[in-house]
Amino acid sequence: MESMIEGMEAVTVHVHDIQRARTFYASVLGLKEVSFNAAASRAAFAIPGTTTLLTMHIQGGEEGGRPPGTVSGIVFSHKDPVAACAEIRQRGGTIVGEPTTYRNPLGVVTLGVFADPDGNEFVLRHVVPDRSGTATPPRA
Secondary structure (H helix, E strand, C coil), X not given: CCCCCCCCXXXXXXXXXXXXXXXXXXXXXXXXXXXXXXXXXXXXXXXXXXXCEEEEEECCCCCCCCCCCCCXXXXXXXXXXXXXXHHHHXXXXXXXXXXXXXXXXXXXXXXXXXXCCCCCEEEEEXXXXXXXXXXXXXXX
16 A cells, blocks of 8 residues: 655644744743744744654644644654753753653653643653664763
């Protein structure tokens, strides 16, 4: 069967205040803004290591999708989620799930959860595959 998905262009979140969101994604997360359309209240940021964009805009009245502050389940990778969450907090971001390390069938997983100014939640995760049973978790 032919796939109906050919790639991923963007992940979009709805926000209440585009300027506040732009400041958060650039200054707190350190992402590079690649476009901004003031008239449409839309911004796009590059996600390192991918061609996928993280885009945001103010949700239109007739537009479908999740309202601002209800996005969850988007997972970003980082080699050290503990340090990344600490830096996000230091830069003024909100950590809504303190970093934890646990073992599951994927291996040793460390993840933390942060929220943008609207409450949209994102996961920072690192997985050390545990094929030999000797994997050690990242620093906690």
